Amino acid sequence: xxxxxxxxxxxxxxxxxxxxxxxxxxxxxxxxxxxxxxxxxxxxxxxxxxxxxxxxxxxxxxxxxxxxxxxxxxxxxxxxxxxxxxxxxxxxxxxxxxxxxxxxxxxxxxxxxxxxxxxxxxxxxxxxxxxxxxxxxxxxxxxxxxxxxxxxxxxxxxxxxxxxxxxxxxxxxxxxxxxxxxxxxxxxxxxxxxxxxxxxxxxxxxxxxxxxxxxxxxxxxxxxxxxxxxxxxxxxxxxxxxxxxxxxxxxxxxxxxxxxxxxxxxxxxxxxxxxxxxxxxxxxxxxxxxxxxxxxxxxxxxxxxxxxxxxxxxxxxxxxxxxxxxxxxxxxxxxxxxxxxxxxxxxxxxxxxxxxxxxxxxxxxxxxxxxxxxxxxxxxxxxxxxxxxxxxxxxxxxxxxxxxxxxxxxxxxxxxxxxxxxxxxxxxxxxxxxxxxxxxxxxxxxxxxxxxxxxxxxxxxxxxxxxxxxxxxxxxxxxxxxxxxxxxxxxxxxxxx
Amino acid sequence: xxxxxxxxxxxxxxxxxxxxxxxxxxxxxxxxxxxxxxxxxxxxxxxxxxxxxxxxxxx
Numbered sequence: 001x002x003x004x005x006x007x008x009x010x011x012x013x014x015x016x017x018x019x020x021x022x023x024x025x026x027x028x029x030x031x032x033x034x035x036x037x038x039x040x041x042x043x044x045x046x047x048x049x050x051x052x053x054x055x056x057x058x059x060x061x062x063x064x065x066x067x068x069x070x071x072x073x074x075x076x077x078x079x080x081x082x083x084x085x086x087x088x089x090x091x092x093x094x095x096x097x098x099x100x101x102x103x104x105x106x107x108x109x110x111x112x113x114x115x116x117x118x119x120x121x122x123x124x125x126x127x128x129x130x131x132x133x134x135x136x137x138x139x140x141x142x143x144x145x146x147x148x149x150x151x152x153x154x155x156x157x158x159x160x161x162x163x164x165x166x167x168x169x170x171x172x173x174x175x176x177x178x179x180x181x182x183x184x185x186x187x188x189x190x191x192x193x194x195x196x197x198x199x200x201x202x203x204x205x206x207x208x209x210x211x212x213x214x215x216x217x218x219x220x221x222x223x224x225x226x227x228x229x230x231x232x233x234x235x236x237x238x239x240x241x242x243x244x245x246x247x248x249x250x251x252x253x254x255x256x257x258x259x260x261x262x263x264x265x266x267x268x269x270x271x272x273x274x275x276x277x278x279x280x281x282x283x284x285x286x287x288x289x290x291x292x293x294x295x296x297x298x299x300x301x302x303x304x305x306x307x308x309x310x311x312x313x314x315x316x317x318x319x320x321x322x323x324x325x326x327x328x329x330x331x332x333x334x335x336x337x338x339x340x341x342x343x344x345x346x347x348x349x350x351x352x353x354x355x356x357x358x359x360x361x362x363x364x365x366x367x368x369x370x371x372x373x374x375x376x377x378x379x380x381x382x383x384x385x386x387x388x389x390x391x392x393x394x395x396x397x398x399x400x401x402x403x404x405x406x407x408x409x410x411x412x413x414x415x416x417x418x419x420x421x422x423x424x425x426x427x428x429x430x431x432x433x434x435x436x437x438x439x440x441x442x443x444x445x446x447x448x449x450x451x452x453x454x455x456x457x458x459x460x461x462x463x464x465x466x467x468x469x470x471x472x473x474x475x476x477x478x479x480x481x482x483x484x485x486x487x488x489x490x491x492x493x494x495x496x497x
Numbered sequence: 498x499x500x501x502x503x504x505x506x507x508x509x510x511x512x513x514x515x516x517x518x519x520x521x522x523x524x525x526x527x528x529x530x531x532x533x534x535x536x537x538x539x540x541x542x543x544x545x546x547x548x549x550x551x552x553x554x555x556x
Contacts, residue, residue, distance in 0.1 A: 097525055098524075108529065115540075116540040120547060123544055123547035123548050126551050127550055127551055132551040141550060148543075
């Protein structure tokens, strides 16, 4: 009887750990509350992304009448900073200061840039739109100030995210990396959903004064969230003080060493192609629903909800699936493979006029993209040389953000180019005239996903072949242990240069 | 690990009252405060110029 009571107690106590989202990421040294607090930097980054790419994009075009081309350039400006994420990560790895911190100074500077960008942004946008007395001001003032505001806020978000993710990787045990990635990704996704709804509601009764209130509130919220996120998180270490004797490599040396790890360049290529495949149609799904399937605006918002739901379920699934010993690249492959039928369903929805196919396709796209993003970031974290997490996470972020931005721009350009050709050429089939541009983009995405699969399979086979009978045997090439297939061994992977 | 590092730091004889920081640490912290103030000043200056362009005020 006592044994039975013990078993029942053990069962329901374990339920919380098993089913409470991301509860298994916490350890005795790193509590869940501390991790949730750290993940607040992702909330500020998600809020920044929504404001820059979504809300202000719409406000500038619809409410303020700024030409779409100018808005497109402004929104794309933060993308210019994305490739520098690898450098930011490297600098934070090798940063020396008397206080013994590596990540906190970068999060502090990134936050200042985020705050500064948002602080001047509403005035810059209003001057750009020629509101008030700004009509008599020189046009360059609006362009320069708006460009500076977007660049500052975007660069700040990139720096905060890179240093923040590197700090999270430093703090968590290697075997908890999959759950950590899931938690960080989920917080950003939830923040983006909540921010989109709140900003939409706050700006529904639009006025210039309301715009100033909303954006400057976002500036203060970013500052507060980032400060709470990093408070007492990073330990001060003698190793990171100027008096430390170890010499730091240059960026070129560190990058060369990073690329020497097995399949690094191929993995970065996989991240680039896969991200492009999942991002190219991101801004085209809603117009496709409205223009081709004749959905109302209210119905097309369901797509965003479905994408987000698929994303959250994908992150949760990936966190569970990536147990120690499971190769993250297998999951990335699975994510890419889900994307192919998802896009096929989206394409078929137009000729069949079958809304269900479009909805299921959207859900699967969100699910597949979440699996792919989660798995590639986890693989990068596990492969990162000890004490060099910043460079690895920065390289992942640089490739991912640049690929996503380029893909979104390319997607719109390809659709518009197709429409121009279609208008010039009367012989194109009339049946799919409207959908042709969209279908071209979706088809390119399928090709990109197949290319991702083709690149991923050989890496998985080689890693599986190299694993041999002893999964922790030292790798002959690097003299390090193979962490790729085992999260538990990641901590001894690739000695620092 | 964090606790051990910071406990060991407290034994440093160069730490001064009341902050518990060494001179170098306090100088670095001060540098961050000064840098932050400069950034805030620059931001507020730009914001004021833009507000003036948008809606000029008279003295």
